[in-house]
Amino acid sequence: MIGKKYVLVAVLLISSFLSFCQDIEKQKQIRLTQTITEKEIIEYATILTSKEFDGRLSGSPGYMKSAQWIASKFEKWGVKPMGDNGSYLQYFDNAYTKVFDSGNVSYQFIDENEKNIEKNYRFPEEYFPGQNSGSGNIEGELVYVGFGISAPELGYDDYAGIDVRGKILVFESGLPVKGNIPDIERWVPYDYHQYKFKNAIAHGAIGWLYISKLANPNTPYNKDFVYAHIGDEVANDMFNASGKNYKEIREEIVKNLIPNPFVLRGKARINANTQRFEDSKSCNVIGLIEGIDPILKNEVIIIGAHLDAVGNLGKLLPGALDNASGVVDIITAARILAQSPVKPKRSILFIMFGGEECGLLGSTFYVNNPKFPKEKVVCMINLDMVGNGTGLALWGGESFPEISRHFTDANTNYIKRTMKTSEARPVKTRPRTDGAVFTMNGFKSFAIGTTDGVKTVYYHHPLDNVDALTPDIMVDVARMIYFGLLGVANDETLQIK
Ligand SMILES: [Zn+2]
Structure with a gap:
């Protein structure tokens, strides 16, 4: 009988010693996360948004400098290079256009008192220069062509019965239908900026004013076509001078799905000063923390964020929230993961994507040229604009509870913020994030986000600077990434399916 008692005492002692060790380990981890x-x-956000990196337009010298900076951090912290030829950089083709200054947009018309009026618009309040505009001056009469779509098989043509040759077009971005209609797939090809611009050229226009007032390099370049982006204020001027109401006409097209093209009164002038770099290359920055388990290390968790932003349009567009925030959340987590007293059993791959703003070029290149076979990837976690607000989110996380629970646990145990989750939805519309590229290619993918109490968002705007960030939530996102990734990496019950 005595023997059994000794065994019991010994077991109790050992187990309390083990939990004591675990506690010490946990304390070490908590102290490590407090170094963020x-x-x-x-x-880091200040460096990424600095003049030196010139708005990180993918393919431009400023972007390449920012990629080198990330690589230098990875190297310093002991994150292993996974790019081309032993470097951190994975190169791909990425033409870009340098915009030297903000150019001009003006409108000349005769008002109701028969007076000649000329309006010169201001950047960024009323217009944005075209990020891939040809260089030069154009002047011409204006035609409104709704959404700029010719879809005969859908019985819809914004150009029907109107001659736009030699004219400057005014048209909308997006679709005249909502994303949740059953046959949305048939409309999706017409949602691309590239399509709309090519269609405008095919109809013989000389340039256009695109009603979507923001910086956007996800447009095609054609040296002979000059364009700019305008806001509703400019569209209102043009419609009012023509005796029409812009908002009503737009709403009618959407409501009835009947195009309504017409000539607007007056003329517009657009001036753009640009240079195209057709043969330029951009890159993803890729680093690895290798797992310590001889078998599980072949499995990998991918976490990524786009490093590129929208450049400089005569004013710097710093790209702080979009997406220095996501990058900084991840690299700070990478720094402490590399020093962690608890090592990951599975491997963790960090990808800072290039070319996202130019049409998801970097993530598309990666899925076609992967560093690990798809069947060895646990999941891909994307961060885009994750640095503004008071609450955390796992968008799409509900669909992969065996993975996302490690992030929810991290929040419950250490961070203690409100957390929202949602189910992953199939990508039916035009993909808009690097995560969507992975989903469409058959990877499990969800997004870490921030939500609640969000400050004003200056999307693709010169005011997207460091002041647009909420640094305390970014600290917590980075800490959650650390605990969450370790949880997934060390979960031996987790099976890749
Ligand atoms: Zn973004």
């Missing part, structure tokens, strides 16, 4: 501070977050 608002100061570090702001320091």
